[in-house]
Amino acid sequence: MSKEMMSRRNALKLGALGVTGAMLSATSAMAAAPTEKEVKFDEEYDVIVIGTGFAGLAAAAKAAERGLKVLILEKMGRVGGNSVINGGAFAVPNNKDQAAFGIQDSSELFIKDALKAGLGINHVEMLEVIGKRAQETLDFTIKCGATYQLGKKPTWFGGHSVNRTIVTSNMSGSAIIQPMAAFVEKLPGCKLMTRTKFDDFVMSADGTSVVGVTARTNYRFDNKLLSDDVENKSGEKKVYKAKKGVILASGGFSMDKVYRQLQDPRIVPDQDATNHDGATAGALLKAFQIGAMPVHIDWIQQGPWASPDEKGFGVAPLLTQQGLFVKGVCVDVRNGKRFMNEMADRKTRADAQYVILHQDPKAFPVAIGTYNTFDEQIYAAVEKGLASGVMKKFDTLDALAANYKIPADALKATIKKYNEDAKNGVEDEFKKQSLKDVVGKEAIEMKGPFYAIRTVPKPHHTMGGLKINTKAQVISGNTNKPIPGLYAAGEVTGGTHGASRLGSCAIADCLVFGMVAGESI
Numbered sequence: 221m222s223k224e225m226m227s228r229r230n231a232l233k234l235g236a237l238g239v240t241g242a243m244l245s246a247t248s249a250m251a252a253a254p255t256e257k258e259v260k261f262d263e264e265y266d267v268i269v270i271g272t273g274f275a276g277l278a279a280a281a282k283a284a285e286r287g288l289k290v291l292i293l294e295k296m297g298r299v300g301g302n303s304v305i306n307g308g309a310f311a312v313p314n315n316k317d318q319a320a321f322g323i324q325d326s327s328e329l330f331i332k333d334a335l336k337a338g339l340g341i342n343h344v345e346m347l348e349v350i351g352k353r354a355q356e357t358l359d360f361t362i363k364c365g366a367t368y369q370l371g372k373k374p375t376w377f378g379g380h381s382v383n384r385t386i387v388t389s390n391m392s393g394s395a396i397i398q399p400m401a402a403f404v405e406k407l408p409g410c411k412l413m414t415r416t417k418f419d420d421f422v423m424s425a426d427g428t429s430v431v432g433v434t435a436r437t438n439y440r441f442d443n444k445l446l447s448d449d450v451e452n453k454s455g456e457k458k459v460y461k462a463k464k465g466v467i468l469a470s471g472g473f474s475m476d477k478v479y480r481q482l483q484d485p486r487i488v489p490d491q492d493a494t495n496h497d498g499a500t501a502g503a504l505l506k507a508f509q510i511g512a513m514p515v516h517i518d519w520i521q522q523g524p525w526a527s528p529d530e531k532g533f534g535v536a537p538l539l540t541q542q543g544l545f546v547k548g549v550c551v552d553v554r555n556g557k558r559f560m561n562e563m564a565d566r567k568t569r570a571d572a573q574y575v576i577l578h579q580d581p582k583a584f585p586v587a588i589g590t591y592n593t594f595d596e597q598i599y600a601a602v603e604k605g606l607a608s609g610v611m612k613k614f615d616t617l618d619a620l621a622a623n624y625k626i627p628a629d630a631l632k633a634t635i636k637k638y639n640e641d642a643k644n645g646v647e648d649e650f651k652k653q654s655l656k657d658v659v660g661k662e663a664i665e666m667k668g669p670f671y672a673i674r675t676v677p678k679p680h681h682t683m684g685g686l687k688i689n690t691k692a693q694v695i696s697g698n699t700n701k702p703i704p705g706l707y708a709a710g711e712v713t714g715g716t717h718g719a720s721r722l723g724s725c726a727i728a729d730c731l732v733f734g735m736v737a738g739e740s741i
Contacts, residue, residue, distance in 0.1 A: 253421045253510050256431050261461040265291040265411075267741055268433055268462040269469060270418045270503055273303035274393070274730035275710030275737070276469035277400040278357075281364060282738025283467075284407040291460060292404065293435055295417035296498045300397040301471045302711070305496060305533055308388030308395055309377065309542075309724035310368070310731075312354040318384060321373045325382050327351030334725065337379045337565035338718020341516070346716040349690050350725070350732050357731045358386060365399025369597055375542055376654055377723040379565030385724040387597050391538055393727070415439050417455060418503055421466065421510055421706070430510070430705035432461040441498055465705035467737045468694070469730075470503035472682035472711035474520065479505075480679060483518040493679040494523050494533040504712055507686055512706070513697035515714040516684035521721055522677035524569035528584055529674055530610045536673055538601045539594070539611055540587050541723060544673060546654050547663045548589025549638055552576055556621070556630030558638070559585070561650035567720035570677040577676070584674040586624050588635075590665040605673070614670045624672065635664055681721050685714035692737035707741050709733035 266288035269280045276292060277299075284290045298304070313330035331347045362368070367389035374383040388395035405412050417439040422432035436455030473479050477489040479501040493499075508514060525545065527536035544550075545562040552559050560572035576583050594602055605611035614620040617635070621628035641648045642655045642663040655663060664670075686708045687695040693702035710730040717725065 253423050253506070254434065255423045255425055255427060257425050259422055259432075259434070259459045261432060262458045263291070264461040264463065265289045266462070266464045267291070267467065268293065268460055269467045270433070271301060271469035271471055271710070271712075272299035272397075272401065272412065272414075273301040273469060273471055273710060274396065274727055275734035276467070277397065277404055278360075278731045278734025279467045279469055279707075279709055279738040280404050280410060280412075281400065281407065282735050283741055284404065284410040286738075287409070288464065289409040290411070292410070292412040293416045293418055293433070294412070294414045295439055296441055296496070297415050299401045299412070299414060300394065302495050302499055303393045303730065304397040306393035306726065307533075307537055308390065308392045309375065310358065310386045310388070310727040311377065311380070311384055311722065311724040312358050312374075312386050312728065313351045313384055315355050315358065315374065315384065315386060317370060317372065317374050317386065318382070320371070321383075323374065323382050323384070325384055329381055330384070333379060333381050334717065334722050337567065337720050337722045339720070340718065342718035343515075343715035345690055346733075349736065350716070350728050353732050353735070354728050357728070357735055360735065361396055361400065361731060364403040366396040367399070368395070372597070375595055375597065375724075376546060376563070378541060378545065378563045378569065379722045381653070391598060391601060396727070413437065415455075417441075418470070418506075420506055422459065422461070423510065428704060430462070430466050430703060432459060433466055434459050462705065465707055465741045467692075467741060468503060468507060468686070468706065468708040468712055469710045469734060469737075470712045471499055472685070473499060473501035473504060474679040474682055475499040476501045480520060480682070484520050487520065487679055491679065492531060494526060494537070495679070504685060507694065507706070507708070510706075511696045511698045511703060513687040513695045513700075514684065515687045516718070517714065519683035519719050520679055521566055521681040521683055522570040523680035524566055524573055524675065524677050526676055526678040526680075527610050527673055528676040530608065534610060535601050535605045535608065536610050536675070538598050539605045540673055540675060542598050543594040543602070544587040544589040544671065546595070547593040547658055548587060549635065549664065550585050550587045550675060551626065551631060551634060553583050553586055553624050553626050554580065556627045557634050558650065561652045562587070563652055563654045564650075565720055566680075566723060573675065573677050584676050586626065587673045587675055588620065588664070589671055590668060591671070592665055593663070602671075611671055611673045614672065615668055617668070617670060620670050620672055624674070635666075639663055639666070681726060682711060683714060683717050683719065683721060685712045687715055688713050688733070690736070691740040692733050693740065707737040709737045
């Protein structure tokens with residue numbers, strides 16, 4: 221077993237938490253959360269928010285706007301978590317730009333698409349809230365200073381029936397996070413602290429309500445293996461009181477090498493992910509320990525648009541999902557043939573890629589297209605991808621095929637058939653919906669030049685987490701009722717997206733329910 225593989229000690233410590241659907245509140249191996257009788261509070265606030273991503277900042281902004289005194293805790297040295305490095309794509313059903321371009325959409329169609337991707341196990345009441353409030357939420361972020369490429373035709377993401385995704389001005393979540401963080405810090409009574417790690421909840425004297433948190437200031441994150449970070453003792457201990465409650469917005473656990481493998485043993489410790497290093501399960505496990513109900517914990521989404529030629533999220537997802545996948549093709553390098561609908565939902569595509577990679581771990585599928593396949597919004601990313609080498613440019617298909625060792629004649633036949641179907645308006649064998657936009661033209665311009673990226677799925681979004689209701693209250697597994705004083709929003713929650721989240725719906729989910737939490741608490 222490699223040095224990165226979890227030890228028997230760690231497996232035993234966390235094993236009780238690796239069983240999907242188990243009631244995790246009664247794990248005797250863990251110490252109970254302290255009560256208010258056992259601590260002395262250093263500071264007092266109305267609301268404490270854990271995390272500074274989309275959900276945390278939206279919650280803090282809404283709570284502070286109501287005149288509440290808010291403390292926001294972030295364990296890392298910078299704000300934003302995964303949100304600040306995400307692709308900046310925000311699914312907004314029935315948005316104003318859709319109306320301007322004559323695109324027919326509705327909350328009902330959005331929910332239908334989400335259910336198809338989520339294999340029907342989504343909690344529909346959560347999707348209804350997103351569908352109803354997404355445009356309002358977009359407007360709120362603009363009020364906070366977020367910038368988008370508005371006035372343009374919305375982008376089409378895989379699994380959606382129509383173009384409904386608004387993209388930020390810089391194609392990054394930072395165009396939302398940085399202005400919102402500045403907005404929040406200027407609000408009266410709002411305090412944001414980085415390098416301050418949430419350690420545990422503080423419960424009421426009778427143990428039924430959340431009344432505060434314990435934390436460590438001057439904390440230095442350096443442990444990239446253990447979900448509960450037990451071996452990192454850095455920082456000074458503090459206890460903060462929350463008179464109205466705590467909002468958990470700590471994100472997912474795709475970088476938690478122990479906990480993610482307990483849920484899905486196929487995700488080995490050295491597998492790269494799209495997340496930042498701090499995307500671990502510690503805060504989630506603490507919520508389970510005080511009785512929070514788990515939902516869909518072992519559904520971990522893989523991003524099928526990532527590349528093995530760069531670490532983490534990188535630039536490939538922009539170039540594939542908003543470029544090569546839309547009008548181009550993705551082929552099996554062993555035979556030059558397509559093997560999936562490049563615009564299907566993420567799970568469908570990742571599963572198709574894994575069929576190939578399980579047969580030959582080095583046979584990374586290659587996405588191929590021409591310059592016309594790229595959305596104009598990502599032209600700058602094209603140059604970045606070429607400069608980094610994650611994307612390559614070829615004058616001919618023969619040169620491309622030779623570089624990736626793809627049978628040239630088979631590749632040419634694949635693209636010829638693909639172009640003929642697109643040009644004639646014939647539904648292709650994989651029922652790719654985005655080709656209806658290129659009827660009468662070549663989808664891939666045979667004059668070239670041709671662009672290509674090697675692809676691989678990477679753990680991207682953990683679908684499961686805490687069960688919340690439509691008021692963002694965390695539900696107890698013991699009583700099936702809200703845990704007083706505990707709210708949650710964003711990727712730390714589960715149920716909304718079912719088995720697999722539609723692309724560009726994370727921003728919508730996090731921001732909408734962050735707002736709801738800030739309004740409800």
